[in-house]
Amino acid sequence: MAPDRIAFGKKTLGNRLKHLKAAPEPCSRLAVAGWQRVLESTVSHVSGSQTMPSNKRLEDLKVFISNRDSRCDACNEALGRHAWIRLEGDGRAICLACADLDHLVFLPSGDAALTRRTRKHSRLSAVVLKWSRARQRYERQGLLVEDKALTQAELECAADAKTRAARREQAAERRAELDQAYIERFASRARELYPGCPEGREQEIAEHACRKYSGRVGRSAAAKALDDDALRLAVMAHIRHAETPYDDLLVRGVERGEARERVSNQAAAVLEEWQRGAGPSTPSTTDP
Secondary structure, rough: OHHHHHHHHHHHHHHHHHHHHOOOHHHHHHHHHHHHHHHHHHHHHHHHHOOOOOOOOOOOOEEEOOOOEOOOOOOOOEOOOOOOOEEEEOOOOOOOOOOOOOOEEEOOOHHHHOOOOOOOOOOOOEEEEEEEEOOOOEEEEEEOOOHHHHHHHEEEEHOHHHHHHOOOOOOOOHHHHHHHHHHHHHHHHHHHHHOOOOOOHHHHHHHHHHHOOOOOOOHHHHOOOOOHHHHHHHHHHHHHHHHHHHHHHHHOOOOOHHHHHEEEEEEEEHHHHHOOOOOOOOOOOOOO
């Protein structure tokens, strides 16, 4: 907040207090007390906002891996392609030796525990970035860190490697248990909504729709809430593949949209049968 605005705010509240103190009883005491608290909290807030937190981390040093021939603007040495350079404030590109970073060692990305511990022990570090032409952005490659810090972090990681591995295994088992429980709930709800579904099909539908990282409807927030519309989409997708010639049409080169249109009436009829609780239908192999 600007100093002039701070002064203005304090002056306004101070004047308000003087006015209220001159007001008749009994309301003035409550009003004065209330405005006094406002003034105190405002001054406290403004004072705190002017102080930078002492534990705020400075911006990381950055080192770039160039994609073209480079030359150091400090020592004029040709660095060639894929050189590691540091960009200074005036836009100059300098080599690691001129940037006083050549004594650091490279730690590639990939091991989160090792990276975290090395960074904690290394007084000086720099993030290494490289331009990705495919993604059109700079991507992190790793860190430049002090050699002794890396050695210390490696010793720490080796000391508790078994413990961390056991924790990861327990977490993976827990995720698998939760995922299996979700699939069972999904299948149970599908059976409730579509009692005419052939025996065992609800499990097939659930396992297919809820497969992790598939991006299918079963992984959506609505499906996880067992929303009826989300389950209908999952059941309809299964019917389309298992109860209609949809796949045969795709094999023959029919466009996906047209193939869906051709089997839409048949798929809707099967869905209605399953929803009413009619007996299981037999797979169709004829082109409607």
